[in-house]
Amino acid sequence: MTHRPLALLFAAILALALAVPAAPASAAEHEITPFIGAMIPANSLLLSTTPSIIRMQTQTLYGLDMGHMMSSRFGIDAVLAAGTGKMEILGSGTTVTQIATTTFIADLRGQFRLCGSPDEANTGLVLGVGYTDVNSGLFDFAHETNAGTFLGRLTGIVGADVHAPVSDRFGLKVTAVDRIHVQGIEINGLGTTGVYEKTQNDICATAGLTFKIK
Numbered sequence: 704m705t706h707r708p709l710a711l712l713f714a715a716i717l718a719l720a721l722a723v724p725a726a727p728a729s730a731a732e733h734e735i736t737p738f739i740g741a742m743i744p745a746n747s748l749l750l751s752t753t754p755s756i757i758r759m760q761t762q763t764l765y766g767l768d769m770g771h772m773m774s775s776r777f778g779i780d781a782v783l784a785a786g787t788g789k790m791e792i793l794g795s796g797t798t799v800t801q802i803a804t805t806t807f808i809a810d811l812r813g814q815f816r817l818c819g820s821p822d823e824a825n826t827g828l829v830l831g832v833g834y835t836d837v838n839s840g841l842f843d844f845a846h847e848t849n850a851g852t853f854l855g856r857l858t859g860i861v862g863a864d865v866h867a868p869v870s871d872r873f874g875l876k877v878t879a880v881d882r883i884h885v886q887g888i889e890i891n892g893l894g895t896t897g898v899y900e901k902t903q904n905d906i907c908a909t910a911g912l913t914f915k916i917k
Contacts, residue, residue: 732821733916734778736768736876740909742786742806745881746901759837762788762806764909768876770814775821782810782833784909790839802839808882808907809834810860824867829880831860835905858884866913874913882907 766784819825862880
């Protein structure tokens, strides 16, 4: 996903947020959801023109989802998460090397309630923009030695969430989104452009206990 579609997506979410009337003060509601989940890469990253690829493994995530309902159907969420996992490097032979990775996520999401009400189980559409940063020794080395740069941090987000109230103060929240970004590495000193990038889809599923603050 290029920067222009992401910018248009963010602009559309912002415009919709401004167009939706704010809920009365008594109905306005904040939600804080500590969660745990996993980010599962749906494809691999091409590293070079030789048969060498980077294949991310499932990343375990821990984070916090902070939401505010602006109306009975529309809300804004700020999501912060960090996690760990592994990355495989496959060379031209059969050698597979595994490297530990650390993942950082920061998102701004719009949540549109499709069915149900705040007082009962409901389902919503999730759209947003975010930041995805996967750190590893390989990318750190390439950056520090000016050998290359990791690309693709700007992320588009689309998916759905399910809210299941447990009481007037607590609930359960399950979210599943596709994190879409151009992932790649820019390698310096090559005869060609040295830029190899590919659209990456990371399926991110999380679940947590929601604390409601009115």
